[in-house]
Amino acid sequence: METTSKMPWREKVVRYIFFLISLFFCGLAVALNAHSMLGVSPISSVAYVIALKVPSVSMGTWLFIWNMVMLLIQLVLLRREFPPVYFMQIPLSLIFGVFTDLGSLICAGFSTDTYFLRLLCAVLGVVVMAFGISIAVTANVVYNSGEAVVKVMSDKMGRPFGHVKIGFDVSCVLLSVVMSLAFFHLQIVSVREGTLISAVFCGVFITLFGKFLPAVTTRLIYFFAGKKEGEKDV
Secondary structure, three states: OOOOOOOOHHHHHHHHHHHHHHHHHHHHHHHHHHHHOOOOOHHHHHHHHHHHHOOOOOHHHHHHHHHHHHHHHHHHHHHHHOOHHHHHHHHHHHHHHHHHHHHHHHHOOOOOOOHHHHHHHHHHHHHHHHHHHHHHHHHOOOOOHHHHHHHHHHHHHOOOHHHHHHHHHHHHHHHHHHHHHHHOOOOOOOOOHHHHHHHHHHHHHHHHHOOOHHHHHHHHHHHHHOOOOOOOOO
């Protein structure tokens, strides 16, 4: 994904701006899922359980810490082969945490008095997450920590990315369940309907957005970068 080395600086800046926009939507999506109290996505489940146990520290902060754990795993696996651009995960993870906390403030005004409203909140979170991911993929500048750690594991194990992604997500869910049982007197608070909805339908919505959003986003990137569509980098 790190294809920015030959890009003109203006296009690189524009692509990072769009990536930051995608982080806002992804942070808002995590906040919506958490607000629904119906479970969160597998990758966020560990941070979510800790945030419920230690509410004095924000969800965004715990997500940042969890992302740094995933970055540490990459460092341990790659060692001297660690690409310097991967350190961009640090500021981007921090920004993602801030956007998640901002999303929590926005969601605070959403009523979840009934199960229908909570379910609606969870589904909306999945749609917003798919929207954000679609923009991030088109921006094409850097992996987030969740994608990067799976890619590193995939490369080291010689296994397909999709297979490793499934295994990593399952591992996150199992870890969050164990932590939930330990922290909340044998109650599972991290995995519920929202987790299943996220696992099953996020890819569906990404596919739907993929039919038109990448083309629109690419045109906008080229427009703000002052570049004609199809023009090659020198």
